[in-house]
Amino acid sequence: MYTSPPIVIDNGSDTTKAGFASEDLPSLVFNTNYSVGADGKVIVGDEEIDAHPENEVMTLMDNGLIYDFDNIIHNWRYVYDNLNNGYSIDPKDYPLTMTEQSWNTKQNKIKQTQIVFEELEVPIFSLVKKPLCQLYHMGRSNGLVVDIGSSTVSVTPVLDGIIQSKFTSYSKFGGDYIDANILNYMNSTVDLSTVVDQGTESYKNYQLSKKIIKEFKISMLNIAEDPINLSLPLEQQFQFTLKNFQLPNKQYVPIKQHQLEILEYLFQPNFSKLSPQPPSIEKPNSNGLSHFIISTLKNLESHLISEDPNNTNKTNEILRTYVSNLLITGNVSLLSGLTTRLTKDLSSLSYRILPSIRPFINPLNNFQVNDVNEIWDKKFNTWLGASNLSLMINDSKSVAMDNWFVTKEDYKEFGEDYIYEKFK
Missing domain, CATH: 3.90.640.10 (ATPase, substrate binding domain, subdomain 4)
Structure with missing residues (x-):
């Protein structure tokens, strides 16, 4: 049992959200970029970066994944230095949960875990997938998560709490x-x-x-x-x-x-003059938002039919489950009119391309449209879902400790393969 509340860090390409899992909203939201001076000193934080125009401003993320592991530690240390009303806290005293994209690599998972245990020296660590956090915050274990973020747009089918990785895809049209x-x-x-x-x-x-x-x-x-x-x-x-x-x-x-x-x-x-390639049916992520989602569903349908060609009712029911539990989230989803347009597009395209499922598309919401809480929900639902999952660490009836968390002792004893299997 851990008496200290877990700390949750959600690194996005645009902003990093961090806070104690016991809080209603992340207490720290800052730009994920960092700047570095001629002397090599790394600076993190909005006001701090603004104050140094002579520095180079650098990125940490690419395609939603951390790529600069030499400097991500400065981002995480900034969290510990500022999380407690501007006062520093010791990472050794708090469990830590971080989020990851569904397409995160084995090497990234291992490197991230190595840094948090060996440099931050946290006692216990969890790496949870963003779509699962997002759906969990909505009280669902099934759904189609459409995350429209800064660097990527991702479409993730989730069935019975399991990400269908084969059909998870992302594009750069975000x-x-x-x-x-x-x-x-x-x-x-x-x-x-x-x-x-x-x-x-x-x-x-x-x-x-x-x-x-x-x-x-x-x-x-x-x-x-x-x-x-x-x-x-x-x-x-x-x-x-x-x-x-x-x-x-x-x-x-x-x-x-x-x-x-x-x-x-x-x-x-x-x-657009900046479009890198023409759209293609074979490449769903070359399409615009609405057709990108429909292409994912069409690929899912083809796979389900090939697996069980005599059971179209099961195929249609699974597809219906996805479209009736559609979660549209991410910063860009807050643009005025986006959810309305996307819902209309998908309704029209679904009836033409997937006519057998007769879909009723009603995006998931915890709050009414234009409610200020809906804005926080879309901005922070990954962090909020990860926080709720993290709090299960002290629930004796929960499977969280066995399935989602790794202790520092386990990391030292069982090594990299154990880490990968745990966070697979």
């Missing part, structure tokens, strides 16, 4: 892709070099992304309720009022048809 399209548009209309005129190039790009592009995305762009014909001029299809976005240097970015066009790239990325 928040960062939209940000790149915004930056491309801004560069075509104004001189951005004078907006942030001090600091290294990486620092300037960091400031543009954090303070300008994100605000532009929220305040100036809209998602159309229905698919748009991007092959025709949008001004022939819609009435637009010219808007102007004011930059810190008093310049204005004019925007008209791009109010709808830029966010439409989430659904039709092939129309």
Whole structure:
């Protein structure tokens, strides 16, 4: 039994969320990037990075996974140094839970575990998968988790609490892709070099992304309720009022048809000048959001039929379970109108492509639409679900200790293969 509450760290490509599992919301939310000076000193934290324009700003994550294991320790130490109302706490005194993507690699799991036990010296550790945390927070063990994040959009089928890894896929058409399209548009209309005129190039790009592009995305762009014909001029299809976005240097970015066009790239990325490849049926992750989800379901259907060709009722029931427990989450899912558009798209596409299941698509919510708690739910549901799972560590009737946690003693005794099997 552990008297200290577990600490939960959810590293995202954009922000890191951290806090005690006993809290209602994470007490620390900070940018996952770090900066490094000419002397090699690593700096973590929003205000700290802002104060050093002479530093290079670096990333820790790629495709939702940690890749910079040499410096991730600074992110985690920042948590322990600031979690307790700005006072430092000792990692040795608290169980630790971290989250991971479903496609995390064996090498990453082992390296992450090695760092937390050997450098942080935590007493007990758990690495839990984000989609399971997200569904658990909704009180479900079955569902289709659509996580629309900064660096990736992932679609994860979960059945009876087990991730169907073979059909889990992710694409890069998420928040960062939209940000790149915004930056491309801004560069075509104004001189951005004078907006942030001090600091290294990486620092300037960091400031543009954090303070300008994100605000532009929220305040100036809209998602159309229905698919748009991007092959025709949008001004022939819609009435637009010219808007102007004011930059810190008093310049204005004019925007008209791009109010709808830029966010439409989430659904039709092939129309963007930045699209890396044309959409393909064989590659679900080359498609826009709605077709990406439908392609995943179609692949699932094909697999289920091949496994049991004489039992179409079972196949249809499993597919129905997924679409009736649809969880749309992630920071980008908070964009106004996204859930409405996606629900309409999926309803239309499902009836045409998967007609046998007669789906009723009703996205999972703990709160009413536009309730402020819904915003926290979508922003932090991975952290919240991981926190709830972590608190089971002291429940004598729970399987959490045996199935999800590894003690430092077990790590030393059984080694890497044991770690991988535990967190598989």
